[in-house]
Amino acid sequence: MLEVDRVTLGYGRTDVVQAVSLALPRGEIGCLLGPSGCGKTTLLRAIGGFEPLRAGRIALAGRTVASAEHHLPPRERGIGMVFQDHALFPHLNVQGNVAFGLGRLSAAERQRRVSEMLSLVGLEGLQKRWPHELSGGQQQRVALARALAPQPALLLLDEPFSNLDTSLRVAIAREIRAILRQAGATALMVTHDQHEAFAMADAVGVMVGGRLHQWDSAFDVYHRPATPEVARLIGEGVLLPAQAAGAGGPWQTVAGPVPADAPHFDADGTTQVLVRPEDLRIDAGSAVHGTVTERVFRGSHFLYTVQVDGTPVLVHGGMSQPHEIGATVGLMPRG
Numbered sequence: 001m002l003e004v005d006r007v008t009l010g011y012g013r014t015d016v017v018q019a020v021s022l023a024l025p026r027g028e029i030g031c032l033l034g035p036s037g038c039g040k041t042t043l044l045r046a047i048g049g050f051e052p053l054r055a056g057r058i059a060l061a062g063r064t065v066a067s068a069e070h071h072l073p074p075r076e077r078g079i080g081m082v083f084q085d086h087a088l089f090p091h092l093n094v095q096g097n098v099a100f101g102l103g104r105l106s107a108a109e110r111q112r113r114v115s116e117m118l119s120l121v122g123l124e125g126l127q128k129r130w131p132h133e134l135s136g137g138q139q140q141r142v143a144l145a146r147a148l149a150p151q152p153a154l155l156l157l158d159e160p161f162s163n164l165d166t167s168l169r170v171a172i173a174r175e176i177r178a179i180l181r182q183a184g185a186t187a188l189m190v191t192h193d194q195h196e197a198f199a200m201a202d203a204v205g206v207m208v209g210g211r212l213h214q215w216d217s218a219f220d221v222y223h224r225p226a227t228p229e230v231a232r233l234i235g236e237g238v239l240l241p242a243q244a245a246g247a248g249g250p251w252q253t254v255a256g257p258v259p260a261d262a263p264h265f266d267a268d269g270t271t272q273v274l275v276r277p278e279d280l281r282i283d284a285g286s287a288v289h290g291t292v293t294e295r296v297f298r299g300s301h302f303l304y305t306v307q308v309d310g311t312p313v314l315v316h317g318g319m320s321q322p323h324e325i326g327a328t329v330g331l332m333p334r335g
C-alpha cells in the first residue's frame, strides 16, 4: 500500500531524512521510533504531501505520489492524519467533526457513516457533545473516527498519544490497534515510546540521524538489532567488548560467557555483544563479581547496575533478596 523508496528531504542545506526505504502492506500498522530530531515527523510530512522530496519516490497503492520531479498535493493523496494535539474543530460538535471530510455523501449516508465510526471507536451516543466536554482519550478517538471516516488509503498518526497519561498509553495503543484492524486500515505512526510501538506495530522502523537503521518486526528489532545504535536505543542492555572462545563457542566478556548467537557487532577489529538485563541473574556462586552502583524498583523485580572491572552491566534481580548499593554480587548467565 505504501512504498517509500530511497527518500531524501530536508530543510535549507540539511538533509534531515536520508535515503529512507520502507514498504507497508495493505492492512498493516507500521511505527517509526527514534530519538528526538531524527526526522520521523519530517518523513511523515513528506508522505502526507506537506514537504517536497529531494530524491527518491513515494508510492501509494502503486501510484507515485511524490518524487523529486512530481508532487501530488495532500488532498489528492487519500491520506488521513491524526496529530498529537487532536486538533478537533472546537466550533463543531462530535457529529460535525467526524462528518467533516464526508461532504461528497448525501446527508443520510453521512449520518450513517458518522454513527458507524462512533460505534467503531466506542463513542456511540456522544454525537452532540462538544470537544471541550470530552476527555483527552475521547478526543483522541473522535480524531481517529474523523480521520477514518472518508476511508483513506493510508492513515498517518504523529505521536497521537503523547498528550495522554503514560499509564494509559499502552492500553489505548492496543485499543486503537484493534480499531484500525477492524477498519482494515493501513497506518504509519510516529512515536518515541517503544512500548507503544510494540503494542501497535506489525513493523517497527528505527530512525537515527535521518537514516532508517531497521524496518522489521518488533521481535526482531529487539532480539536481532541491525546496528549498535538500534541495540542501544531499543530495550535495555549494554554492549560489551567480547572475545570468541573457539568456533561456535560462547563469547567471553567481563560479565562472563554470552551465547554465540547473541546480537554482536564488529568494528575496528573488536567485537561487541549485546547483553540485556534479563540475560543475567545474580548468583553468589559465580566467579564473576561486581559492585552494585544503582538499583531501580520495577514492581516485579529490581533493575541493578553492577560495575564489573569498571564496566557497567545491567541485571534483573528478584524481590526476595534485595541487594544494597555498594554490595558485591556475582553474575551468572540466565541460561
Ligand SMILES: Nc1ncnc2c1ncn2[C@@H]1O[C@H](COP(=O)(O)OP(=O)(O)OP(=O)(O)O)[C@@H](O)[C@H]1O
Binding pocket: 011, 012, 016, 034, 035, 036, 037, 038, 039, 040, 041, 042, 043, 192
Ligand atoms: N520547518 C523546519 N525548518 C527547519 N528545520 C526543521 C523544520 N522542521 C524540523 N526541522 C529539523 O529537522 C530535524 C528533524 O525534525 P523532525 O521533527 O522530523 O524530528 P522528529 O524525529 O520527529 O523529532 P521529535 O521526536 O522531537 O518530534 C530536526 O533537527 C529539526 O530541528
